[in-house]
Amino acid sequence: MKTASSAAEPAAGTSGTGGEMPYYAPAGNEIALFEHAWRNHLPVLIKGPTGVGKTRFVAHMAARLGLPLFTVACHDDLTAADLVGRHLIGDGETYWSDGPLTRAVREGGICYLDEVVEARKDTTVVIHPLADHRRVLPIDRTGEVLHAPGSFMLVVSYNPGYQNFMKGMKPSTRQRFVSLRFDFPGAEREEAILIGETGCDTMTAKRLVSIGRALRALKDVDLEEVASTRLLVYAAILIRSGMEATEACRASLVESLTDDQEVAQALMEVVLATFGK
Amino acid sequence: MEEWVGGLWDRFITRVARRDHPEAAVHLADIEKVLGVLFRALGGDPGLRVAAAADTRHGARRRLLERVAGTGEKAAHATLDLETLRLPATLAWFPERHLNRDLYLWLIALAAAAGPAALTAREGSDFPLGAWLQLNQAAVLRALERFPGLAARYRKLVEAVIAERLDPNRLPADEAAREQAMRRALREPGSVASLPPPAGRKSMPLQPVPLWLYPAPVAKETPARRARHHERDESSGIDAGAEKRRHEAERTELPENESPFLLMFRAESLLSWAEYVKVNRDTDEDENPDAASTAEHMDRLHLAPDDGKRVASRVRFDLDLPAAAEDDLVLEDGVLLPEWDWRRHELKRDFCRLQTMTAREAPAMPLPEHLRRPARKLRSQFAALAPARRWLKAQPEGTELDIDACVRLHSDRLAGRHLSGAGAYLAMKQNERDLACLVLADLSLSTDAWVSDEHRVIDVIRDSLMLFGEALAATGDAFAFHGFSSLKRSLVRFHAIKDFGEPLDGAARGRIAALKPGYYTRMGAAIRHATGLLERQPAALRLLLILSDGKPHDIDHYEGRYGIEDTRHALIDARRAGLKPFCVTIDREGAAYLPHLFGPGGFTVLRKPEELPTRLPLLYAQLTGR
Known part of the structure; x- marks a missing residue:
């Protein structure tokens, strides 16, 4: 799902706001807020459950502002060198290779650290000097101190639901960001997203959304993660390409959400209660 | 001979007159979990419990054969109140299994659409028939609108139900009109505002409608009996009967035995089981071996307070507090803790008083012989987890x-x-392993129950703590053991077994061996106190491991949903404090309420309690391993 560079989002919607711009349906004032933050050189933290459009939103904003986007999918083996860059051993010499963070600073683009809590805490500390008024990136290895240009922006995202206690977000990191909370879209907006993303008919969109909302009621009781908008989009895509609706839902929603057979049976009944048997 | 022929006849006529289809029966117990999840998914209140409903006499007209056989006079209805959604324990209305299953699913969808407490009758009054009719039709409409996929199944169920009902053409005129209206209400919900009135007193009530919800019966309670009732709950432990069907019950006060020499009885009642005879026979030691089947045939069980005098086998304990000189040492008295009242949505401040205490006589002891070998194995396994x-x-x-x-x-x-x-x-x-673990063991009286021929729950808990301690010591993780029990809100007993700073030595093992079951399970207060202790640990991962054998429950109002919601509130606070609660339970019914408390993946139900000592360390490794 995570793309490594800008403008590589697949399946961009057809009814987007501009030609190349990835489809994004705003929930509130997040576009304005993002633009204000960018203009005033403030870093942004986006939090929300998986598959509600955090990554899509960033891609959309990068396209909208005409900035290159450098996405890093964070994981627990990510080192500071992976972000900043390192010396590589080449043919008879060593040479410096910029990491994505350094490239974003040099080019004045958006550096997007996806699922930032997955990275180890000592790794995320390297973004501190970039994320406050200093806006510099010191590179120890080369002795360089990069000053970020005005168009550079740091964006991080995380999913509060995933937070396990081995990895939390340091308060000192957290307090450097303007925070945006993303949540599952309202029913009407989610229907619009499904139609916009997949071109499915209104009835299918309505029913998928009602299934999605029913499954979301099970959060933290029977399901660890609930049906994201992304999964609903997958279901809509399968249905549109000719799969039987209940089977599409089984594959894209039910089995993706649980391994427990009985819970799966119950989820399937929710699907049947909506699509009929 | 007479009896033998009678028995044969009874079996024959019962079988012939049967209208249900036992070969196609679907049991609630088999699909309970699915129904619970579905109910919550369709928008039902997640705090509600799904349980089996009582058979009630419906009084409606029956077929001739049924009247001859004396069957079919009772049916279990689906009811919904603030705490429980009751469904029939078994559904066998239809000859096809999938229809019976669909009926369960339909009732779940209907209950979710009806909303909480729609059909709760006021105490002491019957639910008005007209309102019942309209509420159900409205709920059906709502359910069909919200879950359009159910429409086809609903129609099939309606036709199947109607096919099982008595033909209106063969009923008296007024009953036929009512029956016709009923059928219309089922086929086109929302179309019938009221039923034609019955013609006279001879007119029979409506036949039961399995597709609809019925008002929940209001239990009549006499205030004096609550405490004793609980006592029994605690003592029955896990080996209580598998028959979980409810009977419609009514609490009755026994007449005072003013003169012990006067035997009271009503002669005309001797041949009948159905009527309650106020005879105080609490000294009767013979248990009726056939009581279960008798209860089956009675409309209403009258439960009289039994003054705590159970037949000999059950009297095993005394719930009075021991004398101060005998009781465990009080370390700290008067820790005040709040309690959550879910009905009022408020946290009652300083509502519980907690005492921390430690065993008075707990001589130091080595690891018991039978645990040495598993302990050695665990130590070497867990040494691998130690930081390196x-x-x-x-x-x-x-x-x-x-x-x-x-x-x-x-x-x-x-x-x-x-x-x-x-x-x-x-x-x-x-490889850092920066974690602390606090084990909170339920020491309520129910742990006195036997899980196998040799072991009681408390023995299993003791062995588990001993072995788990060995495993934890090998990992080098900080850990503490505590136990809890309670006697109303004024006395929550919190036993210190091993604190974080102390080593797991002979003295700690002695304290584990000295654990005694007693009293009740006020889980919320214990969790709140444990949260405070664990919160002070500096570790990155702090695990609150709760060993439980049943629902939270105490003898004041702390029962049912109240206890569960209070515990849930305490757990939410614990999570907020950065702790990770996890529950290991041997309560086989745990799956019904634990998801609501601990979330998915936040608990484990052990089917075989005797496995706890070996499973617990493995679980821990699984929880904390990378």
């Missing part, structure tokens, strides 16, 4: 050169291959 520093090879950066990698890189380069990005350094990595 290790070198990582071929790292992009590090403190030392990785000679192997350097040689490979160099030779590759000489060979003309170019491998950029491969690391040539060794890096030291600290």
Whole structure:
């Protein structure tokens, strides 16, 4: 799902706001807020459950502002060198290779650290000097101190639901960001997203959304993660390409959400209660 | 001979008159979990419990054969109140299994659409028939609108139900009109505002409608009996009967035995089971072996307070507090803790008083003989989890050169291959295990129940703590053991077994061996106190491990949903404090309420309690391993 560079989002919607711009349906004032933050050189933290459009939103904003986007999918083996860059051993010499963070600073683009809590805490500390008024990136290895240009922006995202206690977000990191909370879209907006993303008919969109909302009621009781908008989009895509609706839902929603057979049976009944048997 | 023929006849006529289809029966117990999840998914209140409903006499007209056989006079209805959704324990209305299953699913959808407490009758009054009719039709409409996929199944169910009902053409005129209206209400919900009135007193009530919800019966309670009732709950433990069907019950006060020499009875009642005879026979030691089947045939069970005098086998304990000189040492008295009242949505401040205490006489002891071998095995297994520093090879950066990698890189380069990005350094990595674990064991009286021929629950808990301690000591993780029980809100007993700072030595083992079951389970207060203790630990991962054998429950109002919601509130606070609660329970019904408390993946139900000592360390490894 995570793309490594800008403008590589697949399946961009057809009814987007501009030609190349990835489809994004705003929930509130997040576009304005993002633009204000960018203009005033403030870093942004986006939090929300998986598959509600955090990554899509960033891609959309990068396209909208005409900035290159450098996405890093964070994981627990990510080192500071992976972000900043390192010396590589080449043919008879060593040479410096910029990491994505350094490239974003040099080019004045958006550096997007996806699922930032997955990275180890000592790794995320390297973004501190970039994320406050200093806006510099010191590179120890080369002795360089990069000053970020005005168009550079740091964006991080995380999913509060995933937070396990081995990895939390340091308060000192957290307090450097303007925070945006993303949540599952309202029913009407989610229907619009499904139609916009997949071109499915209104009835299918309505029913998928009602299934999605029913499954979301099970959060933290029977399901660890609930049906994201992304999964609903997958279901809509399968249905549109000719799969039987209940089977599409089984594959894209039910089995993706649980391994427990009985819970799966119950989820399937929710699907049947909506699509009929 | 007479009896034998009678028995045969009874069996024959019962079988012939049966209208249900036992071969196609679907049992609630089998699909309970599915129904629970579905109910919550369709928008039902997640705090509600799904349980079996009582058979009630409906009084409606029956077929001739049924009247001859004396069957079919009772049916279990689906009811919904603030705490419980009751469904029939078994559905066998239809000859096809899938229809019976669909009926369960339909009732779940209907209950979710009806909303909470729609059909709760006021105390002491019957639910008005007209309102019942309209509420159900409205709920059906709502359910069909919200879950359009159910429409086809609903129609099938309606036709199947109607096919099972008595033909209106063969009923008296007024009953036929009512029956017709009923059928219309089922086929076109919302179309019938009221039923035609019955013609006279001879007119029979409506036949039961399995597709609809019925008002929940209001239990009549006499205030004096609550405490005793609980006592029994606690004592029945896990070996209580498997028959979980409810009977419609009514609490009755026994007449005072003013003169012990006067035997009261009503002669005309002797041949009848159905009527309650106020005879105080609490000294009767003979248990009726056939009581279960008798209860089956009675409309209403009258439960009289039994003054705590149970038949001999059950009298095993005394719930009075021991004398101060005998009781465990009080370490700290009067820790005040709040309690959550879910009905009022408020946290009652300083509502519980908690005492921390420790065993008075707990001589130090070595590890018991039967645990030595498993302990040795666990120690070596868990030593592997202990933190260690290790070198990582071929790292992009590090403190030392990785000679192997350097040689490979160099030779590759000489060979003309170019491998950029491969690391040539060794890096030291600290495998950190920064965690603290607090085990909170339920020591309520129910742990006195026997799980097998040799072991009681408390023995299993003791063994588990002993072994778990050995395993934890091997990992080097900080850990503490505590136990709890309670006697109303004024006395929550919190036993210190091993604190974080103390080593697991003979004295700690002595305290484990000295654990005694007693009293009740006020889980919320204990969790709140444990949260406070664990919160002070500096570790990154703090695990609150709760060993339980049943629902939270105490003899004041702390029962049912109240206890569960209070516990849930305490757990939410614990999570907010950065702790990770996890519950290991041997309560086989745990799956019904634990998801609401601990969330998915937040609990484990052990089917065999005697496995706890071996499973607990493994669970821990699984929970804390990377």
